[in-house]
Amino acid sequence: MLEHTLDSAVPGKDLRRRIGYLSRRLRTSGTDLKPAEPRFVDFDMIRLPNGSVVGRKKVIVMSGGCSVPTCTMCPFTNFNNYGINGGTSRESLLNQVRRTLTRTEGEPAYEVLSLYNDGSFFAPREIPRAVQVEIARLVAVSGVKRLVVESLPQFVTEPVLAPFVEALDGVRLEIGIGLQSADELVRETLVNTRISQRSFERALSVMAGLGVDPKIYLMIKPPFLSEGEAVTDVVASVDYLTGLGVRGMTLCPTRVSRHTVAWELWQTGQYMPPNLWTVVEAVRRVHERLAVRVACVNLRGTDFESVFPDACPNCADDVVDALMRFGESGDPADLPADCSCRPPLEVTPLDHEAIAARAAQQLNVLERAGV
Template identity: 60%
Template sequence: MTSYATPVTTAAGAAEKAVRQRITTLSRSLRQVTSVAHLQKPRFVDYDSIRDAAGAVHGRKKVILMSGGCSIPTCTMCPFTNYNNHGHGANAEGLRTQVATMLARTDTEPDYTTLALYNDGNFFAPREVLVDVQLDIARQVAATGVRRLVVESLPGFLTAATLSPFVEALGDVQLEVGIGVQSAHRLVRETLVNTRITQRQFESALTVLSDLGVLAKIYLMIKPPFLTDAEAVTDVVDSTAYVADLGVGQVTLCPTRLAPNTVAWWLHQHGHYAAPNLWTVVDAVRGAHDKASVRVACINMRGSDFESLYPDSCPACADDIVAGLVAYSISGDLTELPTGCGCRPPLESVALDEQTILARTRSILDLCEGLA
């Protein structure tokens, strides 16, 4: 496999850097500042069940706060600047009010012990959530009886100095931090996804989390832009093995959806990218299953929650595949997954060849920019 640690020659590194700069410029140019600020209330609240790495199932409340968005919005597929207050800045009092309101339990509310509290970005980035607001939220959560709190952040913000006061303020609540590392392959992660995560940052963050007794929740993408479906399966399987070797027992696989104002959408509009086929998602799950505890991010994968293009197959099997993926994510039982359909495309195992992928990426950018 091509791992995080693959050495890069000077010439190859310069070529990759040049492509990354083009993708970064393109990604930033496609972002749109929200014309009118959204109200300070969570943009998403839902209840479900989630399986942990040990196989236990917990009731979960998932909340996405209305925030000022990610402070490093370079990723090629991330749609969230379309839905938050991107361009309007952080709102400390708004976040405090949203959390206080959301934590007030009602008689009709489903029972839950896990609270997933997301801010469309990096919870521990002080530009996005002020440090005193972080600590206020920790104290509020600690008083609710929640057993586990899940937040998300890029690993560069996960230091002992930042996390220690937060963990202390949480008291007996178990903290879990989601990291969207997306891929173990340097070229895929740092250029095709265009996320600001290096191998050193990621592994350092895992050490910090472990030392503080904080759990790591790892997200891996299924088919980043510029990859084929066959390469996408290889990427997921290799990446799951890498994460497992680092001692993380569970991964969440995220099938890519295409949302406006992203590089993924832009490529699709020019005929050079499609969301992964649902059978590709099934193959990725099957390949990763024996390497770690696997779940799939399946919220409304049939595609009615946002203006997006979702993974799909044919009308005869699509609903059954999604239902099977949801059931598998709770049970961990591969028999929940469908086994075939006449529409299922052939998919042979393929290695990730960095020179081939980089050349393809450069060619696609040239073609699409010529059409723009």
């Protein structure tokens, strides 16, 4: 195992507490109940773990949102009914899924349904157990061949997953887990997600036993990291996951949205989303291990207002187009060549002590600014 992979000894319990407190305090829920209809629907082509490219429908249902909203960069809590009593009812969720599965005239063909709820699908506070199974039954008779949902690993247990898989009746299940980083300091402190090595690897074991495919999300340049550290973090994380036999991975370039720690860092000039060329460099360094995808919605800005990864006006669109082509083909020849705007990049190791000290200093700046 790599020296700084997952649960190695890292400094900064107080830092984790400070970041977690700030992240939770910045959350906003609003007071108006949002309509019981999906807040996002899109169609695209996606490459499966076996290399085939198929049509996908991606839907984010309006829900009560994540029950563990601690992450420093995640804006999704602000776009659902988080914290509003009665924000998610059994019938609301089921009706949204029924409408999603009703094929309409002119709708693109798809065999993959990515059904997201701005949180953990298998968390009972977010989607009750009986509703989870009823959704599986609806999907089973819809003509969909593969269902993708997301969950934190602590909710992925055999008693929960087994009846769901049975109700799917042959539809292949893929569960996305936002590990974000294989490095404990980055994952549990800087990103502030509640995922331990133990819970993650246990969830992978449960999934393997039930024939469920893992889809692991890794961040490119989480808050508090530099561009060079970001590349090191991605490479080490991919090495860790491939060592566990994971083949399905998606790289998520960090974007900056309101009511998050990342936003406050950006506002004070202490953080920028990764340069698009840093994204390309990360992909180039891992493509020989496996053909990762890049979450290009994080680059196009098609769902809500954010500050997105960028490059110069002459090449930014071409770089995003190239990354999208690579996402379908897995062929490094589809990656962009170069641009005179490409900034120098020194790939540097993850020095935990230095990173923790920098993060603490940046928090001090936010506190002095009254954040």
